[in-house]
Amino acid sequence: MFLNDPDTVPEADRLLEAQHFAKVIEAFNHYRLHSLSRNAKRRRDLASIPKAHQQLVGSFMEKKINSVEERILKNAAFIASIVAGHQNEETNGGTKSQVSEGDMDKVRSTLRQFVRDWSEEGREERARTYDPILDELQTRFKGVSMEDKGKIKVLVPGAGLGRLAYDIVKQGYSCQGNEFSFYMLLASHFVLNQTQQLHQYEIFPWIHSFSNSTSTDVLLSSVRIPDVLPGDVPRTADFSMVAGDFCEVYGEEEHIESWDVVVTCFFMDTAKNIVEYIDIIKRILKPNGLWINLGPLLYHWEGMQNELSIELSLDEFKQVIRTKGFKIENERTIETTYASNTRGMLKYVYECAYFVGVKH
Amino acid sequence: MFLNDPDTVPEADRLLEAQHFAKVIEAFNHYRLHSLSRNAKRRRDLASIPKAHQQLVGSFMEKKINSVEERILKNAAFIASIVAGHQNEETNGGTKSQVSEGDMDKVRSTLRQFVRDWSEEGREERARTYDPILDELQTRFKGVSMEDKGKIKVLVPGAGLGRLAYDIVKQGYSCQGNEFSFYMLLASHFVLNQTQQLHQYEIFPWIHSFSNSTSTDVLLSSVRIPDVLPGDVPRTADFSMVAGDFCEVYGEEEHIESWDVVVTCFFMDTAKNIVEYIDIIKRILKPNGLWINLGPLLYHWEGMQNELSIELSLDEFKQVIRTKGFKIENERTIETTYASNTRGMLKYVYECAYFVGVKH
Numbered sequence: 001m002f003l004n005d006p007d008t009v010p011e012a013d014r015l016l017e018a019q020h021f022a023k024v025i026e027a028f029n030h031y032r033l034h035s036l037s038r039n040a041k042r043r044r045d046l047a048s049i050p051k052a053h054q055q056l057v058g059s060f061m062e063k064k065i066n067s068v069e070e071r072i073l074k075n076a077a078f079i080a081s082i083v084a085g086h087q088n089e090e091t092n093g094g095t096k097s098q099v100s101e102g103d104m105d106k107v108r109s110t111l112r113q114f115v116r117d118w119s120e121e122g123r124e125e126r127a128r129t130y131d132p133i134l135d136e137l138q139t140r141f142k143g144v145s146m147e148d149k150g151k152i153k154v155l156v157p158g159a160g161l162g163r164l165a166y167d168i169v170k171q172g173y174s175c176q177g178n179e180f181s182f183y184m185l186l187a188s189h190f191v192l193n194q195t196q197q198l199h200q201y202e203i204f205p206w207i208h209s210f211s212n213s214t215s216t217d218v219l220l221s222s223v224r225i226p227d228v229l230p231g232d233v234p235r236t237a238d239f240s241m242v243a244g245d246f247c248e249v250y251g252e253e254e255h256i257e258s259w260d261v262v263v264t265c266f267f268m269d270t271a272k273n274i275v276e277y278i279d280i281i282k283r284i285l286k287p288n289g290l291w292i293n294l295g296p297l298l299y300h301w302e303g304m305q306n307e308l309s310i311e312l313s314l315d316e317f318k319q320v321i322r323t324k325g326f327k328i329e330n331e332r333t334i335e336t337t338y339a340s341n342t343r344g345m346l347k348y349v350y351e352c353a354y355f356v357g358v359k360h
Numbered sequence: 361m362f363l364n365d366p367d368t369v370p371e372a373d374r375l376l377e378a379q380h381f382a383k384v385i386e387a388f389n390h391y392r393l394h395s396l397s398r399n400a401k402r403r404r405d406l407a408s409i410p411k412a413h414q415q416l417v418g419s420f421m422e423k424k425i426n427s428v429e430e431r432i433l434k435n436a437a438f439i440a441s442i443v444a445g446h447q448n449e450e451t452n453g454g455t456k457s458q459v460s461e462g463d464m465d466k467v468r469s470t471l472r473q474f475v476r477d478w479s480e481e482g483r484e485e486r487a488r489t490y491d492p493i494l495d496e497l498q499t500r501f502k503g504v505s506m507e508d509k510g511k512i513k514v515l516v517p518g519a520g521l522g523r524l525a526y527d528i529v530k531q532g533y534s535c536q537g538n539e540f541s542f543y544m545l546l547a548s549h550f551v552l553n554q555t556q557q558l559h560q561y562e563i564f565p566w567i568h569s570f571s572n573s574t575s576t577d578v579l580l581s582s583v584r585i586p587d588v589l590p591g592d593v594p595r596t597a598d599f600s601m602v603a604g605d606f607c608e609v610y611g612e613e614e615h616i617e618s619w620d621v622v623v624t625c626f627f628m629d630t631a632k633n634i635v636e637y638i639d640i641i642k643r644i645l646k647p648n649g650l651w652i653n654l655g656p657l658l659y660h661w662e663g664m665q666n667e668l669s670i671e672l673s674l675d676e677f678k679q680v681i682r683t684k685g686f687k688i689e690n691e692r693t694i695e696t697t698y699a700s701n702t703r704g705m706l707k708y709v710y711e712c713a714y715f716v717g718v719k720h
Contacts, residue, residue, distance in 0.1 A: 038663070045668050053635040056680050057672065064673075210671035211629070211659045214711075219673060269571070275413040296705045299571045303398070308405050311570035312417065313424075313579060314705065320416050345656045345674065345711045351574075353705070 021086075024182040027103040028083045032076035034104050035208065039068050042210075060216070067220050071204035075111065078203050082190045106183045111205045112339040113184070117163035118191055118226040121342070128336040130164050132354060133263055133292050134171060136330070140290060146172045150236030152260045155284070157246045158267030162188040165239070166230055168263070174238040178246055180270075185243050192230045192241070199224035205341075212345035247276055255284040266295040266338065266352075268317075272308045274299075275320060282324050282359060291326065291357035294334060296350040314353050326357035381446075384542040387463040388443045392436035394464050395568065399428050402570075420576070427580050431564035435471060438563050442550045466543045471565040472699040473544070477523035478551050478586040481702070488696040490524050492714060493623055493652050494531060496690070500650060506532045510596030512620045515644070517606045518627030522548040525599070526590055528623070534598040538606055540630075545603050552590045552601070559584035565701075572705035607636055615644040626655040626698065626712075628677075632668040634659075635680060642684050642719060651686065651717035654694060656710040674713050686717035 042065050046058065116122040141152060149172030156165045159177025161184060168175040179185050195201070202222045206213075213219045233239055242249060249255075262281050271277045281291050297317065301309035312320065318328060334352045402425050406418060476482040501512060509532030516525045519537025521544060528535040539545050555561070562582045566573075573579045593599055602609060609615075622641050631637045641651050657677065661669035672680065678688060694712045 041665075042669075042671075045670060048668060049633050049635065049670060053633065053639070053670075056635055056683060057670065057676065060676055060679075061670075061672075064676075209662065210673065211662050212657050213673035215675040216673045273409050273413065275409065275416055279413070297572050298706060302569065302571050305401075308408060309402075310405060310409060310413075310417065310421075311402075312421075313570065313573035313576045315575040316417065316420055316424075319420075323416055345713070346658060347709045347711070349707045349709050351705045351707070 021182050023098065023103070024186065025083050025086055027099050027107050027183075028079050028186070030099040031079050031104065031107045032072065034099065035072040035075070036069065038208075039065060039072060064210075064216050064219070068207045071207050071220065071222075074202065075204055075207075078201055079107070081194075081201075082186055086186065106181075108205075108208050109339065110183045110187050111203055112341075113161050113187065114191070114203060114225050115205050115223050116339040117161035118228075119223045120227045121223050122339075123227070124342070125337060125340070126163065126167075128334060129265060129294055129352070130167055132334060133164065133265065133294060134167060136290075136292050136356060137168065137171060137173065137261065141173075146234060147236050149173050150234065150238070153258065154261040154263060155250070155259045156263045156265070157250070158264065158270055159241060160184050160188065162192055162230075162241060164263070164265055165241070166192070166233070169233045169237045169239040172234050172237055173261075175240075176238075177241045178249060179241065179243065180245050182243075185241070188241060191226055195226050195230065198226065198229055201225050206344075214343055214345060218341070218343045247280060250280050250284050257284065257286050257289075259284050259289060260286055261290045261292065264291070264293045264295065268293060268295055269298045270300050271310075272301050273310045274312055274317065275310060278320060278324055281357075282326070285359045287359060289359045291359070292355075293357065294354045295352050297353070298350075317353075318355070321357055325360060327360055329356045329358060331355045381542050383458065383463070384546065385443050385446055387459050387467050387543075388439050388546070390459040391439050391464065391467045392432065394459065395432040395435070396429065398568075399425060399432060424570075424576050424579070428567045431567050431580065431582075434562065435564055435567075438561055439467070441554075441561075442546055446546065466541070468565075468568050469699065470543045470547050471563055472701075473521050473547065474551070474563060474585050475565050475583050476699040477521040478588075479583045480587045481583050482699075483587070484702065485697060485700070486523065486527075488694060489625060489654055489712070490527055492694060493524065493625065493654060494527060496650075496652050496716060497528065497531060497533065497621065501533075506594060507596050509533050510594065510598070513618065514621040514623060515610070515619045516623045516625070517610070518624065518630055519601060520544050520548065522552055522590075522601060524623065524625055525601070526552070526593070529593045529597045529599040532594050532597055533621075535600075536598075537601045538609060539601065539603065540605050542603075545601070548601060551586055555586050555590065558586065558589055561585050566704075574703055574705060578701070578703045607640060610640050610644050617644065617646050617649075619644050619649060620646055621650045621652065624651070624653045624655065628653060628655055629658045630660050631670075632661050633670045634672055634677065635670060638680060638684055641717075642686070645719045647719060649719045651719070652715075653717065654712050654714045656712055658710075677713075678715070681717055685720060687720055689716045689718060691715045 046054065046061050116125055141149060152173045154168050154173045154175045155178065156175060157178045159165045159179045162177050165175045165177035179188065202224055204222050206219050206221065210219065262285060268274055268277055285291065297314060299309055299311045301307040302311055322328060332354050334354050336350055336352060337347050338350060340347050406414065406421050476485055501509060512533045514528050514533045514535040515538065516535060517538045519525045519539045522537050525535045525537035562584050564582050566579050566581065570579065622645060628634055628637055645651065657674060659669055659671045661667040662671055682688060692714050694714050696710055696712060697707050698710060700707050
């Protein structure tokens with residue numbers, strides 16, 4: 001389910017890409033050591049507090065730290081299956097690790113992303129964010145036969161672990177997911193192509209922070225993936241995942257007026273220049289094509305010193321969309337968390353903008 | 361309203377303190393330049409996007425960037441009044457600025473803290489977090505005369521900008537706020553002692569990030585402080601604010617069994633060793649004294665490589681409290697934001713633990 005046409009990618013880009021890919025593999029490989037080391041610090045901290053305090057917390061804290069250690073090893077085994085078969089693409093196996101705390105953060109959030117996209121526990125979040133999109137498609141293409149739905153081409157940029165794209169294909173539409181991050185690409189490739197049975201893998205996504213835990217049981221609890229078995233999609237529908245930068249891939253001429261629907265879910269704020277995203281979406285949609293958007297405006301590049309960042313408020317964003325020639329329909333606000341532990345003491349709640357832009 | 365006894369502070373500590381104080385003053389002074397520079401980058405970014413995109417967003421983005429510039433200058437004038445009179449305590453006026461992005465973050469969050477503690481806009485958050493505490497005191501000390509309430513000594517560690525301590529004094533209790541951060545201490549000193557009229561100052565707390573803004577009007581909107589005029593407290597009650605580290609100040613012998621009530625509101629998770637906090641609270645309370653707690657467990661030192669951090673889950677936290685000899689009463693969960701822009705598209709929602717610990 002992955003498209004990669006080596007002929008369309010310039011040599012220099014391919015080299016950069018290979019280096020970046022190797023870095024991601026290295027980060028995945030480094031998870032075990034890094035997590036064990038952070039957990040070991042807890043053991044040292046515990047040993048350094050007064051004896052009287054150790055008597056109060058020592059027994060259960062040691063047990064918790066040991067349990068987390070066991071679970072780190074299990075997560076590491078899971079991560080090893082994700083990178084298995086990609087190891088030979090690593091370029092700097094011998095040299096000192098260049099893995100940063102930020103890279104490790106991405107590995108940990110990949111685990112949480114599995115919860116959001118491919119577990120029972122993620123069902124509520126998916127119901128809040130994917131269902132309105134699936135319902136919109138259903139309303140717009142009501143009465144279209146399964147056979148003909150396969151001719152409707154839906155593009156999902158920022159596809160992450162691919163669940164939304166997969167759910168769209170399950171409805172009968174042809175769908176292409178596009179994703180820039182190799183963390184997401186490796187993980188989505190794994191779940192889409194290499195899972196053989198329901199609940200095959202057990203992961204422990206909440207062990208990496210001890211803060212805001214209601215209970216140790218919650219902290220140590222596991223999540224099983226996948227909740228559905230990817231693969232069984234309608235034979236009339238095409239499903240693909242494409243690696244690469246949205247602007248680079250879909251800025252190409254071949255995409256002009258070639259898509260019936262573009263679905264942006266928690267995607268628009270990944271832009272350095274959001275106007276360029278809007279431009280491209282307009283250009284690649286067929287006349288009367290639909291743009292379904294759902295997400296906040298947490299601009300990923302804001303405040304980064306050497307990166308371009310154009311940040312529109314929601315009212316300005318919509319103003320630009322209208323000026324570009326979209327009719328905005330079904331506007332509303334959808335409140336949701338994102339890859340959140342529902343049983344934790346802190347939640348990031350997004351007031352997402354939802355709307356459909358009709359190209360005219 | 362500030363207590364400072366120079367005789368009890370060792371010379372070395374006083375020097376460290378003076379240096380830290382100077383650094384905070386420097387950060388406040390640096391706000392104007394830093395914020396203008398970040399805003400100027402937006403202007404450069406705007407100039408660097410394609411002309412067609414500039415035509416779409418240029419006019420309103422330039423206007424917004426200019427409006428933010430004006431407001432930065434107004435915030436800077438407000439900040440100048442906070443540090444006015446403390447300037448001579450600065451030690452390294454001539455040297456190169458040592459102000460980090462983290463320091464600037466603290467200056468910006470001090471502005472948001474004013475919203476939480478001293479504005480009409482903060483009323484909802486205060487109702488959710490301070491009212492349960494004030495109600496608890498009212499229930500526990502029902503029927504006590506105003507005169508006698510002044511003899512009840514309440515301690516509020518992590519007092520921030522002092523509103524909770526002030527509200528407690530307004531009810532007739534004597535209250536001491538304790539605060540470690542000089543950002544908070546300078547700002548609370550200012551609002552408590554140097555405001556002469558309601559809504560005297562206009563600040564613009566939401567201009568520093570363009571992300572997750574529903575509208576430019578919200579981004580540019582002002583907040584007026586204070587919503588009440590501090591000063592008019594019952595003559596039978598004592599009100600003081602004490603600077604310093606909670607463990608250092610209240611670990612002293614003089615505090616043993618000297619407090620009727622300790623109120624910890626968003627405070628316990630500032631501990632490096634939370635067991636030490638519990639220890640001290642137990643020790644400084646009179647027999648049958650009350651500990652009222654409200655807050656999450658977002659351990660401030662978790663994950664910092666060279667800092668001790670002991671992180672209990674909520675169930676473990678309560679277990680320790682019981683073992684230490686507290687009876688836990690009125691347990692519940694209170695959902696609230698913290699210094700949040702109610703009209704933004706992202707909210708951090710805390711599921712706070714609330715309970716009363718009765719020392720026995």
